[in-house]
Amino acid sequence: MDFFNDKDGELYAEDVPLARIAAEHGTPCYVYSKATFERHFRAYTEALGRHPHLICYAVKANSNLAVLGLLARLGAGFDIVSVGELERVLKAGGDPAKVVFSGVAKQADEIRRALEVGIKCFNVESRSELERLNAVASEVGVVAPVSLRVNPDVDAGTHPYISTGLKDNKFGIPVDEALDVYALAAELPYLNVVGLDCHIGSQLTETAPFLDALERLLVLMERLRERGVEIEHLDLGGGLGVTYRDETPPHPFDYASQLLARLSRWKGGETLTLLFEPGRSIAANAGVLLTRVEFLKPGESKNFAIVDAAMNDLIRPALYQAWQAIVPVDTRTARKPAVYDVVGPVCETGDFLGQDRELAIAEGDLLAVRSAGAYGFVMASNYNSRPRPPELMVDGDVCHVVRQRESVEDLWAGEALLPDAGAAR
């Protein structure tokens, strides 16, 4: 559930009409709802109840400082994949002791910084990475807390680009090799094995793949136990899906209760700390992309609604053929419905936000692309030299600018002209 609601024919973000936001801040712009972020985060903490747990929000989903600061104040930990994300978390007031570091290719300087600030755990994805981590930890003179990201080889049943738990994905250590890699980790003096981790994919709409993965991880934990290795925390990654259209993903409560029921039948399961790395299920439906219809262009086989947002602002439809709802912001004036492809100004045929949408709109109208709070702004680019849109966070009846619209000068910040030919010689 989110706090973008229709009130008498006008779409609001909490208590602020989106039309007012467009008038004050221009379009395109991302609009977030603070109450929705809070609600989605709390759904996890309430679902886990008194079971020892830590919700490490996946920073990649939406890394705006305001979002991170808000979640940090609610007690969130963070799942990061780069030193840039780590610095964002620190800047936003996040606690480094609640940070887990994922990713297949952590650089030595990223590892060093994470060791210096004292993160909770490194989710290690290969033998080579274990060795690099051990070497950097010995230079820094600290022992690195380690969890191995195991690839349980389960099919998450999601889009191939966001499915990560199959054997032929680049992620994780194959479950059959995990015992050997744990043995290597135990031998390396600057590593301390604390956890076991997996992340099988994103936008999962069933609990079965998660439970299959858990089953395989429990088998592995039994084997580790036989060898005297006791895991302190089990990190089940992120991946819980959201409703973009008609999907009915499990609520965090159902997900958690099924996991906890299984764990209660496993020796030590009741005290095993659970970590989760949700991104989309917290952020997606906490944001919309607000855009204005520039032109309606009727055609023989297709009608186009050309809007001022484009694939550079929101790439999910173009990249994954993702479907996101597109709705008029103001439905008070009667308009003739027609079927449109909603396209942007970028010079690519793939530049669409939605295809074959029935909309009752006129030029100048505002549209909201729903479910744009996750993997929206973070994946935006300056393609076609388009300044990236601002990000706004609504809190009740107040709208805060949490990132300004980029200026045209921002487009070439850091660039330089070549010295002229004469001066160069």
Ligand code: LLP
């Ligand atoms: N943990 C790890 C290690 C991950 O790789 C991811 C996402 C997450 C957690 C968070 O997963 P979530 O709860 O958000 O499903 N850009 C794509 C999604 C890429 C997901 C990458 N990894 C999209 O727009 O659909």
